[in-house]
Amino acid sequence: MKDEYDLSKMKSRRNPYASKLKKPVTMRLGEDVIDYFKKMAEETGVPYQSLINLYLKDCVTQHRKIDISWQART
Template identity: 40%
Template structure:
């Protein structure tokens, strides 16, 4: 293993493709507040929490 590697010719994100699709969704204010509070307690982003809950719901269906 080398002590240093030269990435000066590297291309950022070349082999990375996101599996997530950015969307715009309007939610009621109280729903957003609820999920932000829950996510804060779990130390995760509220979008991640909502995504996880939607995935769980999807798998149960």
Template identity: 50%
Template sequence: MKKNYDFSKAVKNPYAKKLKKTICINISESVIAYFKSLSEKTDIPYQVLINMFLAQAKAEKMEPRFIPKPRKKQVA
């Protein structure tokens, strides 16, 4: 291994903008368990499966449907 390397003619990675970004996100244990079980069946890491799922949702322009929970009646 050389002591010094010459990077003066180095070229910036053209794919750098397309790299994944690490984030912190709260996901319920049941959702993680679901993707981990899919991971075992498909031999695809569960993080990749979650990313694939979200990418598909983005591609299909899916929007979540929020179903409101019934309110509990307050006792006077």
């Protein structure tokens, strides 16, 4: 190996994985939801934010849709 490398002549290129990177967002989650995922994180050794991301990603890949039905007041 060389002691030093000259990188000034290298051509730059776009990161092919840039579109796959995670994007930071701010969300308001219920304390019970956070506690649930934190407990699961302790059991699995996976950070709770990663668990939330994995769950949401599963919803996306399975095309899950939430059924919210509001009952009309009479």
